[in-house]
Amino acid sequence: MPHDYEDLERIVYPLARLGQSMRRAQNKAIDPTRQAILQQAAVKGRVRPSELAAELDLYPSSITRQTRSLEDDGLIAVEADPADRRSCLISLTEPGWEEVRRLTRLGLDRFSEFLADWDAEDVRTLGRLLTRLEASADTAKRQSQRPGGRPWQRREGSE
Numbered sequence: 001m002p003h004d005y006e007d008l009e010r011i012v013y014p015l016a017r018l019g020q021s022m023r024r025a026q027n028k029a030i031d032p033t034r035q036a037i038l039q040q041a042a043v044k045g046r047v048r049p050s051e052l053a054a055e056l057d058l059y060p061s062s063i064t065r066q067t068r069s070l071e072d073d074g075l076i077a078v079e080a081d082p083a084d085r086r087s088c089l090i091s092l093t094e095p096g097w098e099e100v101r102r103l104t105r106l107g108l109d110r111f112s113e114f115l116a117d118w119d120a121e122d123v124r125t126l127g128r129l130l131t132r133l134e135a136s137a138d139t140a141k142r143q144s145q146r147p148g149g150r151p152w153q154r155r156e157g158s159e
Contacts, residue, residue: 046089
């Protein structure tokens with residue numbers, strides 16, 4: 001049976017308000033783009049700026065500006081990409097890892113306040129459901145993306 005819009009509203013609106021609340025709290029600690037770059041570098045190890053721009057849905061110029069600042073602050077290292085000399089790879093330095101750990105603690109401490117009166121099983125259930133929701137969102141995003149290349153390059157049977 002298809003979902004009722006009222007059921008969806010009961011999910012979407014609280015998630016949006018929670019997201020806004022988390023963003024406001026994060027903005028007090030660090031610029032959200034800086035934080036996102038640090039988090040992606042922590043997850044991926046070494047990452048190209050173009051991958052960051054695609055993953056974070058940001059303009060490459062925003063990534064370039066922030067990575068320069070993060071490098072100047074000693075939080076990331078930038079090195080030439082051996083597989084593509086036109087690009088570079090970004091990775092965390094030890095101070096960058098310390099900053100990621102500090103920001104993670106801040107975020108988790110803040111979120112634990114939200115769930116202070118929840119029992120452990122409810123928290124685990126919410127975690128499973130949110131993980132499932134995230135996977136469904138990723139699948140829907142991939143399915144709605146336009147294929148790369150020009151239309152004449154995608155035609156079957158063209159040589």
